[in-house]
Every structure is written in C-alpha cells, then in structure tokens.
Amino acid sequence: xxxxxxxxxxxxxxxxxxxxxxxxxxxxxxxxxxxxxxxxxxxxxxxxxxxxxxxxxxxxxxxxxxxxxxxxxxxxxxxxxxxxxxxxxxxxxxxxxxxxxxxxxxxxxxxxxxxxxxxxxxxxxxxxxxxxxxxxxxxxxxxxxxxxxxxxxxxxxxxxxxxxxxxxxxxxxxxxxxxxxxxxxxxxxxxxxxxxxxxxxxxxxxxxxxxxxxxxxxxxxxxxxxxxxxxxxxxxxxxxxxxxxxxxxxxxxxxxxxxxxxxxxxxxxxxxxxxxxxxxxxxxxxxxxxxxxxxxxxxxxxxxxxxxxxxxxxxxxxxxxxxxxxxxxxxxxxxxxxxxxxxxxxxxxxxxxxxxxxxxxxxxxxxxxxxxxxxxxxxxxxxxxxxxxxxxxxx
Numbered sequence: 001x002x003x004x005x006x007x008x009x010x011x012x013x014x015x016x017x018x019x020x021x022x023x024x025x026x027x028x029x030x031x032x033x034x035x036x037x038x039x040x041x042x043x044x045x046x047x048x049x050x051x052x053x054x055x056x057x058x059x060x061x062x063x064x065x066x067x068x069x070x071x072x073x074x075x076x077x078x079x080x081x082x083x084x085x086x087x088x089x090x091x092x093x094x095x096x097x098x099x100x101x102x103x104x105x106x107x108x109x110x111x112x113x114x115x116x117x118x119x120x121x122x123x124x125x126x127x128x129x130x131x132x133x134x135x136x137x138x139x140x141x142x143x144x145x146x147x148x149x150x151x152x153x154x155x156x157x158x159x160x161x162x163x164x165x166x167x168x169x170x171x172x173x174x175x176x177x178x179x180x181x182x183x184x185x186x187x188x189x190x191x192x193x194x195x196x197x198x199x200x201x202x203x204x205x206x207x208x209x210x211x212x213x214x215x216x217x218x219x220x221x222x223x224x225x226x227x228x229x230x231x232x233x234x235x236x237x238x239x240x241x242x243x244x245x246x247x248x249x250x251x252x253x254x255x256x257x258x259x260x261x262x263x264x265x266x267x268x269x270x271x272x273x274x275x276x277x278x279x280x281x282x283x284x285x286x287x288x289x290x291x292x293x294x295x296x297x298x299x300x301x302x303x304x305x306x307x308x309x310x311x312x313x314x315x316x317x318x319x320x321x322x323x324x325x326x327x328x329x330x331x332x333x334x335x336x337x338x339x340x341x342x343x344x345x346x347x348x349x350x351x352x353x354x355x356x357x358x359x360x361x362x363x364x365x366x367x368x369x370x371x372x373x374x375x376x377x378x379x380x381x382x383x384x385x386x387x388x389x390x391x392x393x394x395x
Contacts, residue, residue: 001164001201002075003155007148009068014141016061020297021134022046023054024380025342048350051304051377055295058380059219062299065115066215066230070207072108074200081185100146107140119298121232121247128337168198218300231300241360242368244302245294247381250366253333255387260332260371266355267390270319279371283357285310290352296381307375309356312348316393324348324393329374332387341383343376348393352377355388 023046047053076083083105089095114133117124125132175197177190195203217224218231236245250256266277289308295301316324327348330340347353353376357364364370369386376384 001159002071002078002204003151004159005071006068006075009064009071010144013061013065013068014137016057016064017133017137019057020054020061020380021130023057023378024297024383045344045346046378048347048353048377048379051292051352052295053378054380055219055293055301055378058295058297059216059299059301062115062119063212063216063219065112066119067208067212069112069116069211070204072112074204076105079185082183085184097150100143100150103139103143104147107136107143110136111140119231121298168201170196170198172196172199215299221301221303228300232298237365237367241362242365244305245300246367247296247298248336248386250387253336255333255366257366260366260387264332264371264389266372266388268315268319269390269392270316271321271395273319275319279357282310282355282372286314287357288351288354290354290375290377292352292375292377294375294381294384306360307354307356308358308361309354309372309375311351312343312353312355312374312376312391313351315355315391316348320393321395323395325395326393328390328392328394329385329388330390330392331385332389338382338385341374341385343374343379343383347376347379350377355391 022044025046083101085098088098111133114125114129114136118129118133123129172193172195175193175195177193178186180186180188211230213227214230215228217226217228237243262278264279266279266282268275268277287308288311289306291304291306293302293304312327316327325345327343328340329343333339343353354374355372356369356375357372359368364373369388372388373386374384374388
C-alpha cells in the first residue's frame with residue numbers, strides 16, 4: 001500500500017516539478033542551442049492562461065511532497081533489512097539491483113530534504129538549489145522507474161492476495177506476521193505483533209493529514225493561511241494595500257530608498273532605440289489594471305491583488321517592431337539571485353502583463369518593488385522582477 005501511494009504521489013510530484021522548471025526556465029544549459037538541448041523537450045512557452053496555473057501546479061508540488069514524507073519514511077522502514085543485506089553483492093544481477101536501490105533511496109532522501117529546505121528558505125546548498133534539485137530529480141526518477149519495472153508484478157500480486165477491507169477490520173489479536181518472502185524482508189522468527197496493519201496505515205495517514213493541514217493554507221489562502229505553520233513565517237508586512245506576503249524584502253537584497261528615489265529612470269531598449277523615462281513619464285502612459293496573484297516556488301501564493309501600470313506590450317511598441325520575441329527584465333538589485341528574468345513573447349502580448357506602479361489603489365511599497373515591478377499572469381514569483389531598472393525587448 002505504501003508503495004502504491006508513492007507510485008502515484010511521486011509521479012505527480014515529478015510532473016509538477018518539471019512544470020515548475022518549464023515555467024521559469026532556469027539557466028540549466030538546455031536552452032542555449034536551437035533545439036534546446038537534451039533535456040529541453042519540455043521547455044515550452046509557459047502559458048499565461050489561466051492566471052492561477054502556476055499557483056495550482058506549484059501548490060500541488062510542494063503540498064503533496066510534504067504530505068508524502070510519512071509515507072516515504074514508512075516505506076523505508078519496511079525495507080531496512082534489504083538496505084543492510086550482507087554480503088552486499090552476490091551476483092552481477094544483485095549488484096545492479098543494489099545500485100538501483102542506492103540511487104532510489106539516496107535520490108529520494110536528497111530530493112525530499114532539499115525540497116523541504118527550500119520551502120523553508122533555508123539555503124545551505126553547495127551551489128544553486130534549482131540545478132541540484134533538477135538533476136537530482138532525473139537521477140531519482142530513473143532509479144524509480146527501474147524499481148517500479150522490477151517490482152510492479154510483485155506489488156500487483158500482493159495487492160490482489162488479500163482484501164484491504166478485511167485487513168482494516170483485523171484487530172491485534174488476529175494480526176499474523178507476513179509469510180516468508182524471497183527478498184528476506186520477513187524475520188525467520190518474528191516476534192508477536194504490537195500493531196495491526198490498520199494501525200500502521202492509520203499512523204502514517206494521520207501523519208500525512210497533519211502535515212497537509214499545516215502546509216496547504218499557504219497555497220489555498222483565506223482562513224487556512226493561519227494554519228500553515230510549516231510555511232515561512234513573518235513574511236506578511238501588515239495590513240493595508242501592500243499587506244500581502246513578501247519573499248525577499250528590499251533590505252535583504254540591499255535595496256535602499258536612495259536607490260529608487262527621484263533619480264530613478266526606467267530604461268526601455270529595442271533593437272535600435274532606447275528611451276529613459278522618469279516615473280512621472282511612465283505614469284503618463286496608458287494605465288491598466290490586472291487582478292493577479294503572486295505564486296512562488298516555495299509553494300506559497302497570495303489571493304488576487306489589483307495591480308495598476310503600463311502593459312508590457314505598450315512599452316515594447318515604444319522601442320521596437322511588433323514581432324518581439326522576448327524581453328530581458330533587469331532590476332536595480334545588484335547582488336543575489338534573480339536580479340534579471342527573461343519573459344517570452346506570449347507573456348509580453350498578454351494584456352494583463354504589466355509594469356506595475358501601484359497595487360490595490362496605492363503606491364507600491366519598497367518591499368513590493370517600488371518604483372516599478374513586473375507582474376505577469378501564471379508567472380513564478382521570482383520572475384515577476386521587482387525594482388525594475390531596464391527592459392530590453394529583443395526580436
């Protein structure tokens with residue numbers, strides 16, 4: 001049963017993880033050639049409809065990953081004798097199986113641990129989390145697929161050998177050990193059981209349910225947000241128009257008020273034209289409003305906020321031809337990750353994509369990106385660049 005739950009759950013976590021990478025397309029070396037490289041088959045133009053798409057896929061990825069932790073631990077507990085089998089290698093076939101187990105168990109632990117550290121904003125990685133988690137996922141999923149291929153027949157036979165309903169009705173006095181198995185996971189002389197199979201499933205299920213309750217609120221929002229105790233805390237700046245969650249504060253990335261005072265200019269470049277605009281001049285351009293959430297890779301998201309500003313398509317038209325392929329967005333931020341982002345043509349053309357100057361009827365706060373920030377539907381939060389300094393539209 002634990003294996004079946006992991007088979008379904010890990011598959012969903014892996015697919016939604018790939019969708020996350022497709023959404024923000026990190027610099028993994030796969031999109032530098034015309035065919036986007038070996039692993040670039042899924043680096044498609046991330047859609048902007050519906051606006052809550054990334055909020056859904058990343059919320060499922062993070063919440064389900066956390067919920068599966070008790071199931072993973074229970075599964076590892078059930079096969080501990082196999083991990084310490086001695087002698088470690090008896091034949092070439094067994095050597096290959098143990099190598100796949102090493103990659104499977106090591107990969108699972110690596111992916112779950114790094115993912116949980118990331119959603120807690122605890123970056124202790126010897127490099128980029130995104131690259132490590134990405135390539136680790138491919139190593140793990142290769143071992144996972146091989147293991148499933150080897151064990152799917154045995155798992156199917158085991159599930160058919162007895163009825164789940166009967167097992168859930170069996171009390172402790174009628175619980176019997178498993179019969180001997182060819183893998184040597186059952187002790188030769190098992191002690192009397194101290195827990196029913198129903199109890200084991202219930203304990204793991206209760207653990208997963210508790211983790212679900214302590215996590216899901218960061219994605220669903222509303223009253224449940226207060227129950228998301230496993231989400232990063234103290235990220236809400238208070239009440240008011242700018243009183244919604246912040247990932248990186250201005251102080252945390254070295255942005256001071258002097259960096260975005262009246263001397264700030266927005267540089268807009270095209271192939272052969274460049275403009276330098278004051279904030280007043282940007283405000284004099286046609287203003288539009290979009291109701292969009294912010295959704296981040298850590299799994300948290302906000303409800304829709306009312307953003308006001310200039311459409312990216314309008315800014316593109318000021319300096320270039322209509323066939324713009326992408327835009328490089330650069331921030332005033334000088335150090336740290338995600339100082340810049342590249343948005344694709346479909347994101348530029350969407351009328352809801354803005355260089356936002358106001359939110360919920362008020363000026364942007366410094367922590368929310370004053371004097372201007374990008375907001376794009378279904379876009380990962382890290383690509384909605386704050387403290388924008390320059391937009392370079394390219395054909």
